[in-house]
Amino acid sequence: MNVQNLARLETRTLPRHLRRLEAESIEIMREVVAEFKKPVMLYSVGKDSSVMLHLAVKAFYPAKLPFPLMHIDTTWKFREMITFRDETARRIGIDLIVHVNKDGIARGINPIDSGSALHTQVMKTDALKQALEIYGFDAAFGGARRDEEKSRAKERIFSFRAAGHAWDPRNQRPELWNLFNTRIRQRETMRVFAMSNWTELDIWEYIMLENIPVVPLYFAKQRRVVHRNGTLVMMDDERLPLRPNETPELRTIRFRTLGCYPLSGAIESEATTIEDIVAEMRLTKVSERQGRIIDTDEAASMEKKKREGYF
């Protein structure tokens, strides 16, 4: 028995509800590894991905992760996300696949000229489908949570996808107890949401209690932003053209969710530590997706994107 480890455990004061969520996620991850031939973990570099990766390390300890990470890079992510991604892969010693839809690049698709809907479709949804086909993955972990959005609330943990990767909300497999139907045929795949039952607050409390590294963009700092469509858009590089009457200014901001920088709205905040973030979360009056421009494109837009194969 490792005495040092025992002592470490005694100081670990995870509340019971987080212990339960942690164990549930670990059980789901082990199930995937036991039942599928070639799983992959979709890694989006955000806070949920950080927690998902941490849970995976726990699930298979002392073995190394029995699957690679894959990042679908739209080439418009915050620069700090890319730095953090590469550092994380090195720190954990894991295979990292970065996939870019080269066809989309060749067509000149970008969030500014093409609009967020087309950009997301080509550089995220299509890119993901391409990558799954190229590598022949039969199961893909995603960090989506049911509390994020209404159509997510109804998705299964093991979400079956027919050969075209589409999600059919009316043809989902019933999911009872902890008994998951993992059977698929050739060319069919499974999306697995191991953190379905976590909430945004659970994520932050867990990050705090487990000391999980996250991208610094979640912490408040002076950053160069412009006001646009009621949100604060950060000038992460020189590709964001200013519109008439827009003046970049320095504001103390942070992000609740991260994605392509022109599509991610910042919030004004003084939260510089995880404790501050948790405190702020408990007071906030807006949802985390409020800053996401892609969700409000059209009515029921998330459901529509998911049917097309979006995560």
Place this chain on the structure above:
Amino acid sequence: MDTDAAGCLGEAVSKDQLRFITCGSVDDGKSTLIGRLLHDSKMIYEDQLRALARDSAKHGTTGEDIDFALLVDGLEAEREQRITIDVAYRFFTTPRRSFMVGDTPGHEQYTRNMATGASNAQLAIILIDARKGILVQTKRHSFICSLLGIRHVLLAVNKIDLVDYRRDVFDGIVRDYVAFASALGFKSIVPFPISARYGDNIIYRSGNTDWYHGQSLLDCLETIDIQSETTDLPFRFPVQWVNRPNLDFRGYAGTIASGSIAVGDEIIVAASGRSSRVKRIVTYDGDLAAAEAGDAVTIMLENEIDVSRGDVLAGPTQRPTVADQFAAHLIWMDEEPMVQGRSYAFRIGTQSIASGNVTRIKYKIDVNTGEPPLAATTLGLNEFGFCHVATTLPVSFDPYHVNRRTGSFIVIDRYTNRTVGAGMIDFPLRRASNVAWQPLTIGKQERAGLKQQKPCIIWFTGLSGAGKSTIANIVDQKLFAMSHHTMLLDGDNLRHGLNGDLGFTDADRIENIRRAGEVAKLMLDSGLMVICSFISPYMTERDLVRKLVGKREFVEVFVDTPIDECVRRDPKGLYSRAKSGKIENFTGIGAPFEAPRAPEVHLKTLGQPPEQLADQVLDALAAREIISLT
């Protein structure tokens, strides 16, 4: 709710999670209730409220007010149809507990979603519209909750505002519900008068119901004692995955399904019976000295015994059952009906069974009443049945009512891979599969020969009060007078002893007849003429006994007396008690009687003296050359 993050986190170590479902009929206001809980516990953000106000104007049914149902009804199609078609999960948290709510639909065709939601819930909120009282759907939902092992019910009598907050309406509904639900095995039923739309008694006690002195609904959710029942059960560890990163490490990864385990404890592998001891309990956060139900761990054993995915580790004394046949409640979830004998795949814990089948549907259950109707050979979408299942390989399990984790299974179509059914194991069949027959030198013929008679079973079946016992008793006396060695087994008498533990549910009735049949067979083997008098309402059970013995040795006597006449006679006063609701599952009143199709003897008793009826039985025995009347 709580706004002091530091304070909340300080006390949070004991904070646990409660998973519950809400069920009700279409317009009982389930979604409104969940929306209200989320809204009043500040789990709805301003941008969501703005979107809600916009949606309320477009799709809502509440006029100027915010329609909370729109917040919960997620999918586009159902927003337009204004129905909830699937299970949706919602989350909210208070300083004391975090909650996961499954919103399950009320429509009949969506029973499977309700069962899905119930399978992971510890508690159910059952909604009743105060204006309508208990509906067929209320009964269905309660029955499904009970079957899926939910033991705590919060009875939310909603729309109390629409009955002017009247106490007598509330009390009447509660009284009706408690009377109906008494047979469902709930540990607690807590009633609340609420208005989901206006928030009465949801978060705070309402001034509109000053006669109500109980907790608010949320208070109850926060404090109700859902003790961890799984920790007190025997240790079960379904092995999920063998972790073997190098030659020095071989660990079995899985989540403890029930009980607890400590380093040094002896364990056995359920299927093989091989034993070992726990060497280490490994986690990323360090080795543990002990672990309990719900913990996801990796167990190392002291010696290398054969263990792989699907094995169940258990303690040496209280082992799970290992069998390849079992009886189970099954809910069918697919458009294509279940067919007896067809091959399906099964998942039981971490065990994948490539092939198995339902050998027999014992009976179908009417989910609207919970009563078993007549036999069935198929189960359609959303139908419940009690079935016998056979698997090609033995599986390790516990009865579902003892252990939800190790007693549940799903059924998968082997060709489409759809999940087509879900089951709850009741008991193993072929209990004695590992006991060989001891051959006996002296057989039935020798024993009967000593008594100079032909052994047989004379089986009287019929309604209570039909005259079975009276006629059987006369037949017994007449055979005895003819120097035959007989024995009379009477249903009522057996229930005082051998079957004293059995009630009158259909499972118990079936077991009652199975035991009686086995006893009758032993007596038959000892050379006796066995006269049996049992209501024995189900054809399948009588046929089971018939199959136990030789064809020529089983004489079924149908004592055919119309129910009206039985009720008129009512020799034990049972019919009047059954009719007044004091006896449940009484054959002919609350439970069916399946008349024999081709009995060896059919006695129509109306207007016939018992003496003559007994003679008809003797004539039939003579015609079969079992006795001689000369």
